[in-house]
Amino acid sequence: MKIFLSRSPLALVAVFCAFFAVAAPPTARADYPPITDPTISGSYLAARLAGAERDSDAAVAYLRALLKMDPRNEEVMERTFLAMLVDGEVEDAIPLAERLVKMDRSNRIARLALAVRSIKKGDYQRARTNLSLSVRGPIGDLTATLLAAWTMYGSGNPKAGVEMIDRLQGPDWYSAFKDINAGLIFDAAGLKKEAGRRLETAMKFDPSSVRAVDAYARWASRNASAATATQAYQAFEKLLPRHPLIGAAMAELSEGKPLPPLVKTPQEGAAEVLYGLGAALARQGGEDLALVYLQLALWLAPAHPLTSLTLADLYEQLKQPDMAIEVYEKVPAGSPLKRNAEVQLAINLDATDRFEDARKHLEALIAADPKDLDALVALGGIERGRKMFAECVGTYDKAIALVPNPARNAWTLFYFRGICNERSKKWAAAEADLKKALELYPDQPHVLNYLGYSWVDQGLHLDQGLDMIRKAVALRPDDGYIVDSLGWAYYRLGRYEDAVNELERAVELKPQDPVINDHLGDAYWKAGRRLEATFQWSHARDLKPEPDDMVKIVKKLQGGLDAVEAEPSVTQAEQKGG
Structure with missing residues (x-):
């Protein structure tokens, strides 16, 4: 099961600065070899190329070299700082943040990094100072507050903290973040009634948010009843079954154990903020800023249960x-999320x-637990995917x-087993599976498409x-x-003009x-549009088709459609939605 990590109503993502064009995630971590005889222009171009290819190890290495050659260049300094943050090199990035705010005292990401460093050290006044000096915007305002x-x-002074949250004005999607953090602060501070009210509001706002449900149920287990907590978890299970964190919490409840607060310290609370916003940003196209937030969250709270999985996702x-893979390997063995990882x-x-x-x-996981459905x-x-259909x-x-x-x-x-049966030429079994999938989920477009096409292709139930295919479309x-x-x-029905239009x-x-x-090339040929057919086949050839398809395409280019059997390519079944 792929974990649904977090959901929130974030509908607006601030455009992140272009510096992240070179600060993308790497293909693999490694000690990058030292750069010999670097030049300013060469290091700059190499860093940009490394960023374009999403190799931030190389990007950081070249940017470090470039910064040594041009140490006062603010743009190079900021590019290096951002690349290091995205790559998780937070400790090394902090000195650059200190230099950047001397050049631009309102640099938002530098101020954020410095504030997080102060929170980690317990220097809360200095953290607030850094947050107050940062450039604001929809994401910045919410993060800082x-x-x-x-x-x-x-x-x-937890009540003053919640008052700051309540005074914040902004888009509607602020609400989920405001309520859960207010509730978590009250819960950590032992302010029971206030915590329960805010956490229940957060859960009702988004009943599919695992963090909101877990936070409320934990509060309920200590301040209402185990039955109230169980009811909250069971409602979540109906929406998103078999979530490991929920299962682990319910197991503890069944043993009569009250559940501790989701967050206990300011450091954990700050990590929760960065995790929640990072997860939301990742879903809304702000991947680079999401990487920064998630890396800072991990730096603050390495054991946060969902940050690692969100980062890996x-x-x-x-x-x-x-x-x-590297992130999944670091999930602690005792975590309820380890098996999913x-x-x-x-x-x-x-x-x-x-x-x-x-x-x-996977076979080792299944051998250890034959009932592991996810494995x-x-x-x-x-x-x-490897076409091992049997x-x-x-x-x-x-x-x-x-x-x-x-x-x-x-x-x-049933749908996927149906595909494997169909590709194994076991049509009766495949048809039964596809019908069962439709019985479970009527009008599922992929199943309608696959079953409908298979019938038409075989001349059955035309x-x-x-x-069914029209409905799927x-x-x-x-x-x-x-x-x-x-x-x-x-095309298979001989309606070539209709085929051309759809193709x-x-x-x-x-x-x-x-x-x-x-x-489309085949349909053009049958419709008498021979020149267009040849052009289309040439284009298909250049797109690197499967080897069996390539052979047929080359034959068609040499001798026309009559040179090969007019039947769907071997990959057609997969194209139907498999």
Whole structure:
């Protein structure tokens, strides 16, 4: 199960400064070799190239060299500072922050780093000073106010901290952050009634927020009843089942143990602020600022239960599996999230082309716990991605056996097993699986598309199959693969003009997909548009299709469509949504 790390109504992300163009996450951590005979222009260009290629180890190395050659250059200093923060080198970045604020006393990120350093040391007045001097904006205002409120708790005045939060005016999405932090401050300070009221408000505002639900239930276990806390957790379970943190908390409750506050110290509270905002920024396109916030949160509270997983998830989002692996490896063995981290680690091993390592890792997890549904689903997904269809059928068999009474959220198990059965040429089994997936989740567009196309492709239930594909397109009109299915279904039915119309639209949606371009070429040929067909096949060839498809495309370019069998390419089933 991929953990839903955090949800909040953040609908606006401040545009982050362009300096982060060279401060992207690295492909892998390593001791970068010393740079010999550096030049200013060479180091600058190399740093920019390293940033463009998302290799921040190299970016930091070249920027350090550049800074030594031009130590008073404010732009170089800021680029180096930001690159180091993104790379998690917070201790080394702090001296640069001190130099930057001497040049620009309101530098927001430098002031933030210095404030976090002060919070870590317990120097709360200095932290507030740094926060008050930073440049503001929607994100900056919220960050500074929440952090300052936690410093007021650290200074022994929690009510003044909450008053600061309540005075803050801003967009509607501020509310979730304001209420949960106010509630956490009150709870940490032992102000029971005030804490309960604010935490309940935060939970009701977003009942799918694991942090809001966990914070309220923990308060309830100490100040209301275990039944009230259990009820809150059970309501969350209905929305997002099997969350490890919720499961661990409920297990403690069942043993009669009251649950401690989610946050106890100002340092933990500040880390919670940075984690929550970092997670929200990552979802809204502010990946670089999110990396800064998450790295600062980890520096403050290395044991924060969700920051590491959020950071690893962000590296996955940025297609940096090596970095994600490194973060997952650091999740403590005793954490309820460790098993999820191990599963995700295996998925990222596969993403780095270490399939055997990934498979062995998952098989070890399954051997240790044969009922680990998440590990089985991950293994099935890896096998399916590697086109090991017979193997993935067996893996999904084991996963489905663990769900004796499947509900709607189990539709993917039958859908993916259906794909593996279809690709293994076991159509009867595949059809039964796809029908079961639709039974669990009627009108699911990917299932409608796959089953409908399969029927049309085999000459079965033609009207029903075509209607299903049309419905899938209506539900997902911007999905190029589903639109391609409709076009190819028309092609298989000999309706070539209709095929051309749909396939042209599919190519507009997915212009770099070789299969869709190949299909459009075939449709052009059948519609008598031979020159356009040749152009389309040439384009498909240049997009590096699968080897079997490449052979057919080359034959078509040499002798036309009649030179090959007019049938879907071997990758077509995958394009239907698998």
